[in-house]
Each structure stands twice: as C-alpha cells, then as structure tokens.
Amino acid sequence: MSGSNFGTLFRVSTFGESHCAGVGAIVDGCPPNLELTEADIQKQLTRRRPGQSKVNTPRDEKDQVKILSGTEHGKTLGTPIGLFVANQDQRPHDYGEMSQIPRPSHADFTYQSKYGNRASSGGGRSSARETIGRVAAGAIAEKWLSEQHGVEIVAWVSACGDLEASEVNPDTISRDQVDQNIIRCPDMKAAEEMIARVTALKEAGDSIGGVLNCVIRNCPAGWGEPVFDKLEAKLAQAMMSIPATKGFEIGSGFAGARMQGSQHNDPFVMKGNRLGTVTNYSGGVQGGISNGEPILFRVAIKPVATISKAQPTADFSGNETVLEAKGRHDPFVVNRAVPIVESMAAMVLMDMALIQRSRA
Amino acid sequence: MSGSNFGTLFRVSTFGESHCAGVGAIVDGCPPNLELTEADIQKQLTRRRPGQSKVNTPRDEKDQVKILSGTEHGKTLGTPIGLFVANQDQRPHDYGEMSQIPRPSHADFTYQSKYGNRASSGGGRSSARETIGRVAAGAIAEKWLSEQHGVEIVAWVSACGDLEASEVNPDTISRDQVDQNIIRCPDMKAAEEMIARVTALKEAGDSIGGVLNCVIRNCPAGWGEPVFDKLEAKLAQAMMSIPATKGFEIGSGFAGARMQGSQHNDPFVMKGNRLGTVTNYSGGVQGGISNGEPILFRVAIKPVATISKAQPTADFSGNETVLEAKGRHDPFVVNRAVPIVESMAAMVLMDMALIQRSRA
Amino acid sequence: MSGSNFGTLFRVSTFGESHCAGVGAIVDGCPPNLELTEADIQKQLTRRRPGQSKVNTPRDEKDQVKILSGTEHGKTLGTPIGLFVANQDQRPHDYGEMSQIPRPSHADFTYQSKYGNRASSGGGRSSARETIGRVAAGAIAEKWLSEQHGVEIVAWVSACGDLEASEVNPDTISRDQVDQNIIRCPDMKAAEEMIARVTALKEAGDSIGGVLNCVIRNCPAGWGEPVFDKLEAKLAQAMMSIPATKGFEIGSGFAGARMQGSQHNDPFVMKGNRLGTVTNYSGGVQGGISNGEPILFRVAIKPVATISKAQPTADFSGNETVLEAKGRHDPFVVNRAVPIVESMAAMVLMDMALIQRSRA
Amino acid sequence: MSGSNFGTLFRVSTFGESHCAGVGAIVDGCPPNLELTEADIQKQLTRRRPGQSKVNTPRDEKDQVKILSGTEHGKTLGTPIGLFVANQDQRPHDYGEMSQIPRPSHADFTYQSKYGNRASSGGGRSSARETIGRVAAGAIAEKWLSEQHGVEIVAWVSACGDLEASEVNPDTISRDQVDQNIIRCPDMKAAEEMIARVTALKEAGDSIGGVLNCVIRNCPAGWGEPVFDKLEAKLAQAMMSIPATKGFEIGSGFAGARMQGSQHNDPFVMKGNRLGTVTNYSGGVQGGISNGEPILFRVAIKPVATISKAQPTADFSGNETVLEAKGRHDPFVVNRAVPIVESMAAMVLMDMALIQRSRA
DSSP: OOSSEEOSSSEEEEEOOTTSSEEEEEEEOOOTTOBOOHHHHHHHHHHHSSOSSTTSOOOOOOOOEEEOSSEETTEEOSSOEEEEEEOSOOSOOOOGGGGGSOOTTSSHHHHHHHHSOOOTTSSGGGSGGGHHHHHHHHHHHHHHHHHHHOOEEEEEEEEETTEEOOOOOTTTOOHHHHTTSTTOOSOHHHHHHHHHHHHHHHHTTOOBOEEEEEEEESOOTTOSOSGGGOHHHHHHHHHHTSTTEEEEEETTHHHHTTSBHHHHOOOEEEETTEEEESSOTTTTEETTEEOSSOEEEEEEEOOOSOOSSOEEEEOTTOOEEEEOOOSOOOSOOHHHHHHHHHHHHHHHHHHHHHHHHTTO | OOSSEEOSSSEEEEEOOTTSSEEEEEEEOOOTTOBOOHHHHHHHHHHHSSOSSTTSOOOOOOOOEEEOSSEETTEEOSSOEEEEEEOSOOSOOOOGGGGGSOOTTSSHHHHHHHHSOOOTTSSGGGSGGGHHHHHHHHHHHHHHHHHHHOOEEEEEEEEETTEEOOOOOTTTOOHHHHTTSTTOOSOHHHHHHHHHHHHHHHHTTOOBOEEEEEEEESOOTTOSOSGGGOHHHHHHHHHHTSTTEEEEEETTHHHHTTSBHHHHOOOEEEETTEEEESSOTTTTEETTEEOSSOEEEEEEEOOOSOOSSOEEEEOTTOOEEEEOOOSOOOSOOTTTTHHHHHHHHHHHHHHHHHHHHTTO | OOSSEEOSSSEEEEEOOTTSSEEEEEEEOOOTTOBOOHHHHHHHHHHHSSOSSTTSOOOOOOOOEEEEESEETTEEOSSOEEEEEEOSOOSOOOOGGGGGSOOTTSSHHHHHHHHSOOOTTSSGGGSGGGHHHHHHHHHHHHHHHHHHHOOEEEEEEEEETTEEOOOOOTTTOOHHHHTTSTTOOSOHHHHHHHHHHHHHHHHTTOOBOEEEEEEEESOOTTOSOSGGGOHHHHHHHHHHTSTTEEEEEETTHHHHTTSBHHHHOOOEEEETTEEEESSOTTTTEETTEEOSSOEEEEEEEOOOSOOSSOEEEEOTTOOEEEEOOOSOOOSOOTTTTHHHHHHHHHHHHHHHHHHHHTTO | OOSSEEOSSSEEEEEOOTTSSEEEEEEEOOOTTOBOOHHHHHHHHHHHSSOSSTTSOOOOOOOOEEEEESEETTEEOSSOEEEEEEOSOOSOOOOGGGGGSOOTTSSHHHHHHHHSOOOTTSSGGGSGGGHHHHHHHHHHHHHHHHHHHOOEEEEEEEEETTEEOOOOOTTTOOHHHHTTSTTOOSOHHHHHHHHHHHHHHHHTTOOBOEEEEEEEESOOTTOSOSGGGOHHHHHHHHHHTSTTEEEEEETTHHHHTTSBHHHHOOOEEEETTEEEESSOTTTTEETTEEOSSOEEEEEEEOOOSOOSSOEEEEOTTOOEEEEOOOSOOOSOOTTTTHHHHHHHHHHHHHHHHHHHHTTO
8 A cells, every 4th residue: 555556346556747658547447348448538538637728727738548458349358457648748857946945835845755755846646647547547437337327427616716606406417517618617607707716816826726516426325335435435535635635525514513413314205216315415325325315525625836926935954935936837726626526436436336246 | 345444554443233242343563562451442432432421322331442362461462453342232122113214314224225134223333333443443553653753633522513612722732621521622611602502402302513623743744645545535534434424624624725825835934853834724734745744634523313303204115204213312422523533543644654664 | 464354355354362362353245144143153163173183182172153243133234243262261371481492483483573572372373273263254255155156165184294195086075074084084094094193193292294185166167366366376375374384286286387288288178058177187267267167276284383302493592402392282283274274265265256246 | 456456565556468558567665766777677577578599489579668657867756666568469369260269278268257258369367478567566676675685586497397407506596597598497407308398399289387496585584474464375376376377385395294393393593693493494484474594485387278289179159179279389488487486576575574664
C-alpha cells in the first residue's frame, strides 16, 4: 500500500507525473467480454482535460488515451487493461529560483518532507494530471455499471464561491444538461453569474473554490460492505482523494446534524415492486449499504492554490520572500472535476458490485 | 475485503453482533515491546460505553476488555493482539411483530437486501456495539503514537442540533477539558444549553444530531500516501465508516469552497526549527501528506434513528403501518462518538506512520 | 500485512500463542445462510489435536471451539465469524536456563531477531498450536465448498522417512479410509511399518519427517487467478505456511522435470459432458487455473525439531553448550498435519471460488 | 485481487498479452532516491529474452524497456514506476483451425473456461511473455537490496531431464559463472551433456523439463512474516506463479522428509559476530523468518508444452483430432527462467525488508 492502488476486485493502479513519458492506469479485475474501445474512454477524458473554455486554462493538452493491453477485437479479455496518455512535455523542468520556494497550499513542502526529493513539477503525484488515470479507469467502470445494472452517475457544479445553484432535480439531471454551459452548472442563471465571477477573478490573478453535487441512479439495494468499507466510507475516501477536496457529505450531510430524528428518518413506502423511502435524507445508504434510492453526495473543492497574485511566504530555508507565480493558471477547476468525481464514484460502485456478486 | 478489516501494516479486524458471545478485534502489525495492559485499553472503552449520564441511555454495559493474545509480561510480542468484550445478553432475540417492520433509517432493510437475512438485533454489524472493537484497537494505536511521536488526539462535541460551541483552541484543548461535562462540549455555556435540549427531546421521545471536531497535534510532516490513500482520504473513510456519520470536513471544509485562493493559501513561516504555516486552512495536510501543523477535521452525525415517537412507515411486504419503538433510547450519541472518532483517527495515523517508516 | 491474514474475499485472520488466553480466528467474507454449528468445526479440530495415539504426544488438549459471532439460529449471517479455543495452560512460562539456548531448527532465534523478544513458549506464532485457527476456518470453507460444489478434499500420509505407501487411488480415497490407522496412511501394510518405525524413534528420543499427499475432487474448471495468484501458487503459499513444511509439488512435481513434453502433455478427451484429460500430469491446473480434473499435490514435512537426544549447539551469546529437551515430544506429526493441509486447501479454493463468482 | 498484483509495500502490477501494444509493470512503493535507469533494468530483461542461443527459440525479440514514470534525473521519486516493453507483433492473430483445438497442457482450455474467451495467442496471460513485467520489476528490487543490504541472488540450472549438475557451491556461485554456457549450468561437463540432449530433442520436435537452484546471500536475520506470509511461503507462491513450474523446495526439501530430527536439526555456532548454524538443512529460514544463513531453494519446471510432434487429443467440442504445432518452439526454457526466478525472489525479499523496516 503506497497509495496508487484502489479497489479489491476492480483494482486500479495509476502512475505518472507531469513531466515523465506519460500518465495512465492498469485496471485489473474488469470482467471479460465487455465491449470496450478507446472511444468509450476518451469521452470522459475529453471532459476532464484543460483548455476547454475561457474559465479554464488555455493549455490544450490532447490527452488521447491508448489501450495497451487487456482487450482484443473490441472486447475485454478479463486480464489487466493498460491505459496510457502521453505527456506533451516530457522534459523534467528546472523551476530555478521558484523551486526554492514551496508554493503555499501546494504539495511541494510535503513531498519534500516525505520523500526527500521533489519531481520537477513540484508536487509530483499531487498534480491534477494524475487524475487522467482515474478518469480512464472510471470510464470502464461506468460502462460496465451502465450495461449490467443501468447505473447512471451525474455530477455538476452546485456552487462557485458563495454563488449557489438553485436546486437541481437529481432524478432527471443528465450530463447533457450539465455540459450546456462551460461552468457545468445546470442552473443557467447561476451559471452566468459564476462565469462572470470566475472571469473577474482570472483578471485579478486570483482563484475561487466551489462545490460539486453528484447523484447515482439505479444502484441496486445491497451494495457496500459493513463496518470499514461502508459505501459512504469508500465514496468519502474516493472523493477526498481527489486533489483540492476539503469536504464530503452524503444525503443530509452537515445539515442533517441539525435535525431531529422524527424529521430525518426516511419512512418506508412501496415504490412499484420494491420497498423505497418517502424522503431520502439518508442519501441512498443505510448502515453503509445501498437501499435502492438515489445516492446523493456533495464534495467541497478549495480555491486553486496557484495564483498570480504576489504572496508573502518563506522559502525552504525559512527566509521570508514573496512568490509570484508566472504563466496562466486555472482560476476555477470545479467544473473540470465533474468527470473525476463521476469516475471515482464508478470505481467504488463497481468494486462493491463485484464483491456483492461473489455472494450470489 | 468484506468490510471488517482496516489498515495495511497496522491491520484491525473486528467482529461481533449485539446478541452473540461478544465483540472484539484482532490487531495485527503492532510493533513488539510496547507496554500494554488491559487498563490502557479500558480507559477509552469506558468513555465509549452507554449509561454514563442522563443524556445517554441508562443501560450500563460493563464492557470490560480482555486481551486474548499478543502480549506477555505486559508487553506486546509483535504478534496479533486479540481483544474481546463479552456481551451481557447473548441470546438472539425475536423481535416479534417489530421484526416485520424495517426501522426507518436503520440498516434492517439493507442488511436483509444484502444478506437475505438479519441478525435478531436488526442491523447486525451496523449496531453501535460494533465500535467496541474499533475503540479497543484505537487505544493501542494511540498509545504507540503518543510514546513514539508525542501525538495527541482530542475530539469534542462542537454542535448539538443548531446549538454551536464557541470556538475552541485546538492547540490546547485536552480530554480532561472535554470530559468536564456530560455532553463533552468544552464551551460550558453551550454545553448547558445542549444538555437542556437533549433532555427535552428525550422526554419528547425524539433525538437530535450534532457535530464533532477533532484535532491531531504533533503529527510529523510526511505521513499519508499520495493519490488514493491521502491522509484526508483515509481519515474520511475512517470517519464515514462510523455509524450515523453524514459528513466529513478537513481544514476549511465546505467553508473553504467559498473562499478565494489569495485568502485560503497558507503562507509558510519558520516556526522554531521547522517550516510551518501562518494560517491552517489546509487542516494540516497538503497533497494528502501531513505538513506538521495540527490536523483539524469535523464529522457530522445524524440524529439517532431509534425514537419513541410513532412513525408511519411500511413493513417488509409494503403494507402501511406505524412503528412505535419500545424501551429507552439514546436521544443523542455525539458525545459517545468522541472516543470512536479519536480511535479511528489513531488507527489511520499509526498505519501511515508504519508505512512511512518503511522508507527510512 | 503482518502475516496473520489470508485470503481476499474469504479472509481469515488468526491469533494466539501457546500460553495466552487462547487461539482462534476471525473469518470474514463467508456468505450468509450457510448452516454452521460448532460441531461442524469441531470434527476437523479433533482430528488435528494431539494426544490421539501412541505415535503422538500423550498431551490431551481438549481444543473445544466456541463460535463468538457471525451465526444466529445455526446459520451464518454473512458477518465475521469469531472462532475461539481456550488454552489449558494460560500462564507465560519461564523456560529458565533453556531460554538462553535457541533450540536448533526452531524459531526461537529468528523470533528474537525479528521482534527483539520471544514469547515464553519460544517460537510464539510458529507453534503448531497456531494452526487451530486455520483448521477451524478451513472447516467452514470445506462445508461451503461441499454444499455449493460437491468439492471433496482428502489428504493422507504417503511417506514416513523412507517408508513409502504404495499408490493410493485419488479418485476414491476417503477420510474414513485415511483414519483407519493412527498414522493416517491408507496402505495398511506400510502403515504398520511406519508405526513401528515411529515407535522405535520415540524410544530413541528422535523424530522423523514424511510426506503428505492431497487430492481435491470436483473442483470446477475456471478457479484460480492468472499470474501471481495462480491456483498452484496460492496452494504452495498455503502449504508452505504450515509449520515444518519444506517442499510442495503439484501434479508431476519434481518428477515432471525429468520428463519430455511428448510424455508429460495431458491430451484432451471427452468425459461425459465435459472436456477432460487422459492423463493428469498437470495435477488439475493449467496456466494457474483449474481444469476440472482432480487437483493433486504433495507436501514435504521435516522431522520434528524438538527431540530428547542431547544436541551440541550454542546459546544466544554464542557459548558452546548441549541442549537436552525435557518432557515428551511428538516423534512424528505428519499424520496430525492431515486436517491442516485439508483446511488450508479449502481456504484457498473458497477464496478462488468467490472471486470467480464475481465475474458471473 | 485478480491475480496481476504482488506485494504489500513493494507492490508490482503487471499487464500485457502477446499481441497487444506491449507488456510491462507498475512498481509502487519503491523508496525514493534510488539511482535507477533503464540500463539497470535492461540487463536482466536481456538475460530473459528468447533468441539467445541454439538451445532456445531463434525469435529475437528486442525487449527494450522504457521507464514511463517514477524517476527524474536518474533517481526514483518514490512514486509509481511505470515500465513498458513494446510488442513486435501487435496484431491479434487468428489461429484458424488450431484455435478449435485446445493445446494439451496449455492454458487455452482453462482460460476459455474461466473467461468465456481467449486471447488470440491462446493462453493470454499464461504466456512466457508476461514474465517481462516481473523481470523488470525484480531488477529494481535487486538493485535496492544490493545497495541497502548487499543481498546477492543467483539462480542456475541444476538439472535438465535426468541430467544433474554436480554440486555447486552456493557461497560463491556468481551470475558470470552461470552465464558461462548457454544452458546456464555452472557444471561445465554436465552443461555439455545438457546442450547435446536439448539439441537432439529439438531435432525430434520434443521438449524437456529441468530444475533450477537459487541462493540468496546476505539476507539479514528477521525478514519474513509469521503464519501465512512466512518467507518460504511467499517464495513458494512467487516461484509457483512462474509459468511451467511444478514444484518448490526450501533447504532440505523433500529429501528432508526422509531424515531424522537428530540429523536434520541445524546446531547453532558463532560465526564472526553473529549466531549462525553449522549445517543449513533449514535453507536459511526458521519459523518463516530468515536466520542470516544463505536461503536455498529449488524449482521444478515441466517440459515445454508446445512441441512439434503430432499429439492425439480432442478439440473444444470433444472430437478426437491430432494437433501438430507449426513453427519453431523452445525445447527447453529452464535456462531462460533463471532471471525470472531471481526477479521473483527479489520482489519477495524487498517487500519483506520494507515491512520489517516499519517495525524499526
């Protein structure tokens, strides 16, 4: 266990820094005979990559995925699926003077503390580029979940700073709706305000945080393992493993802590041929196991740490200095996190689904 | 992986339902030659057990732990430490009519969906009694962390419903201070209001949720594994695996999502002979790795699902019915979760510490 | 990973030394609704325990297993099954002078090197008593494999020193036949010679090694995972983890290394409605995956290290000395290893079966 | 767990079939700041590849390794090391008529049974080409073990069919000596006979098995985990996971089963400043933990299953047929297995070394 593996039966191992040959993942444990081509994976990778809009960084990394192994004639073999995306810039950089200054709220200092070295890109595996392997692996899980169980996973931007979207209907929201604007907030009016806010902060060399909501529909009852591997626990790990996340809520979340039991309990009711609940404060899980209702969770993302504004700080030796980051930086990344959140959710669910199948 | 194991090198396996012989844990991977007796473990178990005060259930379960293996002459051998707490009531119950009605927001329905059966206690391993094994195991981790690194872990109740404690100083708060009142809120004035609120809800047959804060002090820089096993990710899994939790935040949490990068970034500054940060919005972790600052996190707990108030709901067959739970029930459990949160935090940290040692 | 856990989905964690409260295991991942009582487990434990015959040590440890958790009303819940056998002698001993002398070919020296301490029993978890947890866990696996797939596992003593049993028919050999004599060799004539040999060595204060054969019948084709977790690889790990084992062979084994491909290849042939093989040099596995033929393997056991004969050796400080072990010692343990081998085989198979089910 | 991962802290995940883009491995958990270039890895890969001599297949696959990630400026970062070797022939083949006939003692039938499909190469991941990832990963482990602990690992061919090498001195044997002849048997006279035997079998369209011996020198006392992860148990798993292996012995092995305790026990004696043993029937491990003596083990390899000789067998539908494999095939692969055995041994040891470090 050194951090880059996830899952028990659907096991994903990612690799790669920003300035090596490339990044990718090995997906072990995908069942055989799933139809799978690079196009199936590329879709989410393309949604993830930078350079897509004026609210994101203008770098246009192509991020074309290549399947290295594990499929033949367009179908999975059941063996490890190798996934690879080449880096455009494969030379280790020398950050010069900047490399003497750990960037505030970046991982430069902690990687140096942990490893006694740093990749030239600073935070090494803490870079957003690392998430490419996750998104590629998650796209496979999504396809299987969709084909086998009709599972649908949709994430969207519900807040940008203090701008909040009005409520979105989790029963109907679709990815098409989410992608209707560049900030991926399905409330078009709020989206406009968010875009204006981000654009202004970009000019100011600053950044801002936000919140993602995610719904998982058609998850059967019975997924998730008791005690340490509860469904919400693994979702929490998955989400809090995404760079820049600061919080996770399921169902009622922190608001639920303010409620009384008589308000918060979800009464049972027959829904077609299954037992469902009238309300869904539980967020689709009870005792760590899915109950058949939509799984609802939220993820808090901090403001991007790299800003152009001058920051007083200290260098590695403790000398006071001022850091001014050069180049263009993303003022907002919550919209780009949408496919990452969906992918991590898919990885968790598929692993749980396979484990539950073993009991059948 | 079926849920009851946690950790890679410090590996905890828990077992036990409410009405079997007992509950406990096997702790594998504890280094040898740690002084350890049952008294070291009992302390936190006693803080966890019910029947401690008027705000909790009057059941007085003794919960005396017995070390089954792994120590000799008061020291750990380095081999698995067996921990066992006998149940007072070891007969599987028959809930009679009630067993036909899945309790709202309990795990009766999901366990039935998952396993095609239910323990007589209803939610089986989702019971709070399961946490005994965690607390026992966590007490061992705490002792090692304290002796080897001076690590201190203190949790407290920061909110009961909408009653919130005024700010607590995480640098100095102690367990003695937390235990000064029965609700474990170090703000004495807020504590009084909370106790009054809970007492009133108890009379009304209702319950209420709350929030726990936790600080980890003296954690060295460099703990936590990149990518999927980031320190905050494993803490999130650990906390969200505790029964009744609905949310997790580290550092600035959801509030951080509202901030701008220029406000949120933690500038570096020399603190004695180490590089520290001026602010701590990061909550002691950057890029998933501890940075030497206090680790600060919060956990949301939903209101207790078992209430005496009548609840309209449906039975397993979907027939409408009304559930009235009998007996005395905890109207508030957030104070009892204090040692559980501390124990899970200790388990995460110790595992990370051992993994980091392997690199030395 | 500190050694006392085995399996991925059917996960066994054992604990206990010779002089602590007891020994046992936690079995996580057993499917729900398997009928299971202590009697189902006791049978193999009783076959394992010492004191059964004149060729073994006369100590009569009762080894009564108690189920601590995970079953109700005689059925598994799907939750961790706690298994416990109390030790008769629970006081840590002081071996006095003897404790200064590491016993040759025992684990006293290596445990001291590894942990900087030793359990009073010397080799701690290397004791044969540790295998109680395995046998208890294996009995559960056996029951499930038998009920779900008709799997039969039978081991027997095929050699005692240079005395070898004539060939045994693996298609028909039964545990009843194996247990017909105290040395568990189904060749009655060889068994008599073996018993005489062992009896003579007992008088001489010496010991002798031997070989076990094992057959697994009715294992479906398709179990075992490619590459590192090949069925024969996990069987090899399982068998070589049993105390005192020195070798493992599957199918043709070392004899196969002397053969030519044209002799060794197993041609296919229709057997009823399945494709089988004419010969079975492969031992029931090809490419690490079961092929439906009987799985055949052999395990070499070294002579018991504890002997009464005086042994020149050195103490921990390197001083030359002579060790004379006191008390009665088993001159032969290969017959007692029969249920241990069967149990470990069952644990491997059940884990593989559950993993394969996840693909269904 | 789906078979392609190995190790706990030094974790290797391999991928790739014969006719996809390539094969390789991700190595997670390698400590930072180890000097590492492709040349360090290539050496063992070159020893592994086919086409090296007249006793092996004349195919000359270049097998040039590329490091995809995890190093910068010639040093490891501590992050996952991606390793890749492109396949020369990346088109999935159609074996035509042959694909209807499962090759005897190959994995065609078992892969079909397990996955409901087969890679065009037949046995998919059971191909020898899969071992490239292992050898690349093992080369990294070897370098670390050598630099940190002076560990030396040397394997050689000790038998080809019934031709056996005279005894080789495990204290001095070197890889240079092993590589002095093409069959990698350090007994030059036996080597000549072996080469003649293999050459004759090649002409006859047949193949032959053999035995490898391996010694690990300078392994410190204290490596290996008790119970299930004993050093010999993990070595056994590692070796029996190599294609075509049928047996594993440590120390005295099956011969030890014929011995008496008074002969087999290894008396202690002072060796310089450490306690060693006079004899080494234990093979360097006691109770699953290294004792500081050379670790000695042997691996049996069956004859290559692919032969040119006509073989009567059945097709997948059970119809009797005759299989005649086309093309050139290796009549003997035991010499090529030398670096594979060394690599797997290194992977096991490094993982154990890191785990033991965590206790320090």
